[in-house]
Amino acid sequence: xxxxxxxxxxxxxxxxxxxxxxxxxxxxxxxxxxxxxxxxxxxxxxxxxxxxxxxxxxxxxxxxxxxxxxxxxxxxxxxxxxxxxxxxxxxxxxxxxxxxxxxxxxxxxxxxxxxxxxxxxxxxxxxxxxxxxxxxxxxxxxxxxxxxxxxxxxxxxxxxxxxxxxxxxxxxxxxxxxxxxxxxxxxxxxxxxxxxxxxxxxxxxxxxxxxxxxxxxxxxxxxxxxxxxxxxxxxxxxxxxxxxxxxxxxxxxxxxxxxxxxxxxxxxxxxxxxxxxxxxxxxxxxxxxxxxxxxxxxxxxxxxxxxxxxxxxxxxxxxx
Amino acid sequence: xxxxxxxxxxxxxxxxxxxxxxxxxxxxxxxxxxxxxxxxxxxxxxxxxxxxxxxxxxxxxxxxxxxxxxxxxxxxxxxxxxxxxxxxxxxxxxxxxxxxxxxxxxxxxxxxxxxxxxxxxxxxxxxxxxxxxxxxxxxxxxxxxxxxxxxxxxxxxxxxxxxxxxxxxxxxxxxxxxxxxxxxxxxxxxxxxxxxxxxxxxxxxxxxxxxxxxxxxxxxxxxxxxxxxxxxxxxxxxxxxxxxxxx
Ligand SMILES: Cc1cc2nc3c(=O)[nH]c(=O)nc-3n(C[C@H](O)[C@H](O)[C@H](O)COP(=O)(O)OP(=O)(O)OC[C@H]3O[C@@H](n4cnc5c(N)ncnc54)[C@H](O)[C@@H]3O)c2cc1C
Ligand SMILES: Nc1ncnc2c1ncn2[C@@H]1O[C@H](COP(=O)(O)O)[C@@H](O)[C@H]1O
Numbered sequence: 186x187x188x189x190x191x192x193x194x195x196x197x198x199x200x201x202x203x204x205x206x207x208x209x210x211x212x213x214x215x216x217x218x219x220x221x222x223x224x225x226x227x228x229x230x231x232x233x234x235x236x237x238x239x240x241x242x243x244x245x246x247x248x249x250x251x252x253x254x255x256x257x258x259x260x261x262x263x264x265x266x267x268x269x270x271x272x273x274x275x276x277x278x279x280x281x282x283x284x285x286x287x288x289x290x291x292x293x294x295x296x297x298x299x300x301x302x303x304x305x306x307x308x309x310x311x312x313x314x315x316x317x318x319x320x321x322x323x324x325x326x327x328x329x330x331x332x333x334x335x336x337x338x339x340x341x342x343x344x345x346x347x348x349x350x351x352x353x354x355x356x357x358x359x360x361x362x363x364x365x366x367x368x369x370x371x372x373x374x375x376x377x378x379x380x381x382x383x384x385x386x387x388x389x390x391x392x393x394x395x396x397x398x399x400x401x402x403x404x405x406x407x408x409x410x411x412x413x414x415x416x417x418x419x420x421x422x423x424x425x426x427x428x429x430x431x432x433x434x435x436x437x438x439x440x441x442x443x444x445x446x447x448x449x450x451x452x453x454x455x456x457x458x459x460x461x462x463x464x465x466x467x468x469x470x471x472x473x474x475x476x477x478x479x480x481x482x483x484x485x486x487x488x489x490x491x492x493x494x495x496x497x498x499x500x501x502x503x504x505x
Numbered sequence: 506x507x508x509x510x511x512x513x514x515x516x517x518x519x520x521x522x523x524x525x526x527x528x529x530x531x532x533x534x535x536x537x538x539x540x541x542x543x544x545x546x547x548x549x550x551x552x553x554x555x556x557x558x559x560x561x562x563x564x565x566x567x568x569x570x571x572x573x574x575x576x577x578x579x580x581x582x583x584x585x586x587x588x589x590x591x592x593x594x595x596x597x598x599x600x601x602x603x604x605x606x607x608x609x610x611x612x613x614x615x616x617x618x619x620x621x622x623x624x625x626x627x628x629x630x631x632x633x634x635x636x637x638x639x640x641x642x643x644x645x646x647x648x649x650x651x652x653x654x655x656x657x658x659x660x661x662x663x664x665x666x667x668x669x670x671x672x673x674x675x676x677x678x679x680x681x682x683x684x685x686x687x688x689x690x691x692x693x694x695x696x697x698x699x700x701x702x703x704x705x706x707x708x709x710x711x712x713x714x715x716x717x718x719x720x721x722x723x724x725x726x727x728x729x730x731x732x733x734x735x736x737x738x739x740x741x742x743x744x745x746x747x748x749x750x751x752x
Contacts, residue, residue: 195665255664257634257644280630282665286646289634292600298715299599299635302628314719321625323522325722332715366643367677370659371670380666386751410752428649428684429663434518434625435542435683443751454518457625460724464749466741467730477730482744486735495738499752502742 188214189273190223190241191264193283197230201383202279202341204239209344210277211240213306217275223353224267226260227252237351244353245271249362255283258366261290266360268295268334280338281382288338298330304343304461321434321457340461341382342440381430384413386443389432389459391417393448393469393488397425402492403447409496409503415439417449433458448488451476468492506562506653509615510552510586511606511633513541514570514577515626524721531626531721540577543621543682545584550686551651552619553585558653563587567609569602571595575704582699583691589704597627598714603635608710610640616656616675622647622682630680637678645671649684 190210192203207223214221223236223244233244245267251259264287268276276291278284280302292299300315304325307315312329315337319326381387388407390400400414407414414430421431432439434454440461447468449455456479459465467480470487477483484491516522516536523532540549549566556562566581566589568574578589592605610618618640620633630646637644649668650661660671660679691699733741745752 200665254669257637257646258642261634261638282647282663285630286634286644289599289603289631290638290644292631292715293603293635293638296600296715299631300716301630312719316722317628319626319628319721320516320522321628323724324524325724326627326718327720327722329717329719330715331717367645367660367671367673369669370672372664372667373669374667378666382665429668431683435546443745443749457518464745464751466745477732479727480730481727481749482741483730483732484735484738484741485732491735491738495741498738498742501739502746502752 186217186274187219187271188217188221188275188277189268189271190221190277191284192223192225192236192244193279193281194225194227194229194231197228199229199231200279200281202281205341205344205346206277206279206339207236207239207241208347209306209339211349212347213275213277214240216306216309222271222273224264226263233355234352237353238348239346240349240351241353244355245358246355247358247360247362251362251365254369255286256365256367257286257290259363260287261294262363263360264291265294267358270358270360274334276334276336278336278338280340284338288336292336295334295336296332297334297336298332299336300328300330301338303337303339307337318461321438322461323457340440342442343461375429379411379413381413381415381437382439384441386410386412387415387439387441388412388445388447389415389417389449390420390426390447391449392419399489400426402489402496406445406492406496409499417455446476447492449476450474451479506555506559506617507613507615508552508555508562508564508617508619509610509613510544510549510564510566511618511620512544512549512566512568512578512581513621513624514538514568514574515541515624518542518625522723524723528721529719538573538577540581541621541624543623545581546688547681547683547685548619548621549581549584549586550689551681554686555653556585565590565613567592567606569594569596569605578704579699580691582702582704583695584689585695586702588702590707591704592707592709594709596714597718598716599629599631599635600715601712603632603639604712605709606632607636607639609707610636618676618678620678620680622680633678633680640676640678643673643677645673645677646680648679648681651679651685
């Protein structure tokens with residue numbers, strides 16, 4: 186019995202959300218009086234021993250050319266093989282694109298109960314019960330897992346990066362790797378931008394900005410804060426901004442530390458994608474905009490005047 | 506070409522979220538039910554487009570649920586599709602739902618299985634990957650574009666910080682999201698036709714649930730917004746820096 190944390194990597198770099206998954210898995214292992222180990226697939230250039238800083242004892246690595254792309258079928262078989270070989274009883278993923286692609290298939294291979302989108306450590310004294318977000322962040326459910334092996338995916342930014350001091354040992358693992366089930370013909374990364382689901386700060390614009398030509402003030406603020414940019418659905422539908430920026434119930438769901446909404450009214454479907462943000466700032470010229478009810482801080486004012494001033498004030502603070 | 510689209514029923518996106526029976530059940534009084542938007546707008550419409558291009562294609566819809574799903578399934582049939590199946594079982598366990606669908610899918614020999622990216626009530630993002638694993642066929646999640654080329658499909662899917670284009674041999678399971686298709690409104694002819702399309706009610710196969718929802722909870726109410734005057738953005742910066750500690 187042990188906890189195994191899946192470490193997601195992209196082009197050799199460990200994803201931020203995986204450090205959080207490691208911290209979560211380690212805290213869970215402590216609670217269960219067992220060890221936390223990590224599993225990484227493919228070739229990694231980052232130093233894997235640093236996972237010890239998040240409480241991981243040992244990192245198992247499986248290297249094979251077929252593992253450099255996330256192929257759900259292949260990954261599921263390889264990860265399940267590793268879980269069986271290592272006799273792990275709880276498997277933790279981040280609820281990111283890779284976790285969503287792979288964890289459900291792994292759960293089937295292992296006949297393990299799965300809870301996706303967990304937002305807190307499970308209770309384990311009697312039953313194994315995991316808290317997860319449901320209704321697109323509008324509520325929580327407590328889900329009991331009754332199978333011997335349990336699979337959990339955790340929402341990014343829901344647990345935090347609790348660190349310890351330590352260095353993990355690294356061990357190569359041999360598991361049968363099946364042939365790829367899909368062929369990757371192209372990868373288009375949005376370069377130079379902070380990925381939306383990984384961002385600590387997100388600056389978002391709505392229809393109140395009137396047109397795509399006015400997005401400079403949003404981008405300047407985002408750039409100053411090293412933030413990702415997002416938008417409301419009508420903005421993406423009108424092609425003012427790319428679709429991958431659309432947040433909400435039918436778009437990307439995010440939970441950054443800070444969400445700044447500019448010229449967005451705060452419709453319930455929009456809130457569903459952003460209401461797990463730790464701090465919400467709303468800038469809207471209409472004091473009756475529903476978003477103010479969901480906000481922590483707000484400015485009633487014209488975005489075209491307020492936002493450049495805000496950017497300048499942040500720059501002034503940063504230069505102090 | 507045989508296509509299966511998985512359809513689930515969810516509360517309307519504006520429905521008030523509340524719970525009953527000591528917070529163990531969703532309060533459905535007065536709630537309007539809709540087809541899960543990802544299933545309707547993206548999975549189903551893209552499948553209908555494939556059938557419009559190749560009229561010999563067979564398009565089946567499937568749902569796992571009680572008789573109260575029938576209205577939703579009829580609405581889906583009004584958009585398109587040849588026939589629907591409802592597996593008569595109410596469960597909150599993803600493994601059970603996936604196993605029911607996989608059992609039908611195996612017998613039906615489908616070339617393509619479409620699901621939505623997630624249900625907007627349970628937010629599982631799980632059923633598609635589970636069906637694929639049960640059938641031991643490829644799974645492409647979070648698809649934004651889908652092109653069919655004989656027995657091969659070219660699928661664009663979301664990955665962290667970008668997208669990836671995959672080529673896959675059918676059969677495969679695809680979870681669909683925005684980009685796959687444009688939302689459609691059912692027309693009168695479709696609604697009339699849906700009344701006579703077969704809706705088969707099937708018995709569930711025996712499975713043992715691996716998870717169970719024991720309780721729901723609503724998040725604590727927000728403390729209330731702190732408004733800062735528009736001519737004092739420095740104060741907002743100070744609050745974000747010193748009080749919220751987020752910048
Ligand atoms: C099933 C369904 C799913 C949906 N899913 C989503 C989703 O995922 N995401 C999403 O965002 N929406 C979604 N919507 C749409 C949603 O209901 C709203 O229509 C949408 O969020 C409104 O976008 P907006 O706030 O940008 O525009 P508006 O509602 O038009 O609001 C614009 C705001 O800008 C303010 N404003 C105008 N000028 C200025 C100025 N100069 N300075 C400052 N403020 C200004 C106005 O006061 C107003 O509050 C969905 C709808 C449905 C029915
Ligand atoms: N009860 C159900 N019956 C049929 N399909 C379902 C059911 N529940 C979920 N699905 C499908 O699986 C997708 C993902 O659901 P989930 O894993 O619950 O987020 C949905 O978008 C549907 O296409």
